[in-house]
Amino acid sequence: MNIWFATNNKHKKTELEAVLGTKLKIPSEEGLEFNPIESGSQFYENTLIKASALYELLKIKEPVIADDSGLCVDALDGRPGVHSAYYGYTENKKLSSHEQNLLLLEELGDSKNRKARFICSMVLYFGSGRFYIVQEKMEGEITRKDGIKGDGGFGYDPVFFLPEYNKTLAQLSEEEKNAVSHRGKAGRLIADYLSIIHNGKN
Numbered sequence: 001m002n003i004w005f006a007t008n009n010k011h012k013k014t015e016l017e018a019v020l021g022t023k024l025k026i027p028s029e030e031g032l033e034f035n036p037i038e039s040g041s042q043f044y045e046n047t048l049i050k051a052s053a054l055y056e057l058l059k060i061k062e063p064v065i066a067d068d069s070g071l072c073v074d075a076l077d078g079r080p081g082v083h084s085a086y087y088g089y090t091e092n093k094k095l096s097s098h099e100q101n102l103l104l105l106e107e108l109g110d111s112k113n114r115k116a117r118f119i120c121s122m123v124l125y126f127g128s129g130r131f132y133i134v135q136e137k138m139e140g141e142i143t144r145k146d147g148i149k150g151d152g153g154f155g156y157d158p159v160f161f162l163p164e165y166n167k168t169l170a171q172l173s174e175e176e177k178n179a180v181s182h183r184g185k186a187g188r189l190i191a192d193y194l195s196i197i198h199n200g201k202n
């Protein structure tokens with residue numbers, strides 16, 4: 001049985017494959033055009049939008065995992081939140097991850113409150129009548145301007161500081177990140193559901 005992952009982000013695919021211990025199929029590598037409009041105002045809504053959109057595209061129906069994640073910064077009232085991927089975009093201009101990180105630090109300025117969290121909602125989807133959905137988080141802090149560090153991971157990792165490691169997320173190995181990350185935690189819960197299903201207990 002193949003398991004699909006409703007993303008075009010190869011970093012996310014690698015991270016989740018490591019957590020699940022299994023290979024995943026993603027639309028871009030299988031010749032499928034996949035660009036659903038993430039119109040939900042909650043992470044779990046977008047998760048279901050992505051999962052059902054990919055499921056509908058599949059000729060042979062196989063389980064689909066979808067996730068929706070983002071960075072919520074307390075001093076910015078939870079922004080960029082569900083809009084993290086498109087933070088700072090205008091009609092004519094997309095920003096690179098580095099530009100988004102600089103914009104975030106600019107917006108946050110000298111704010112003393114640097115608290116932030118990554119959120120990940122993830123679903124294991126077998127069709128509109130049957131799915132398992134979970135949501136997890138990872139707490140941390142946004143660095144100061146001189147604190148952008150590391151070249152691992154992706155997205156906001158270089159500005160997300162973990163006091164317990166005294167490092168940014170981008171300075172952790174993939175294994176270390178998966179052990180503490182929002183996606184790692186959610187992925188392990190989905191792995192539990194998969195093993196229950198494989199063992200015929202549901």
Ligand code: IMP
Binds near residue numbers: 155
């Ligand atoms: P999604 O693909 O719609 O879930 O968009 C998630 C966006 O949130 C990504 O494009 C990143 O900007 C950000 N993001 C989510 N998870 C992470 C992470 O683990 N590290 C860094 N940025 C992340």
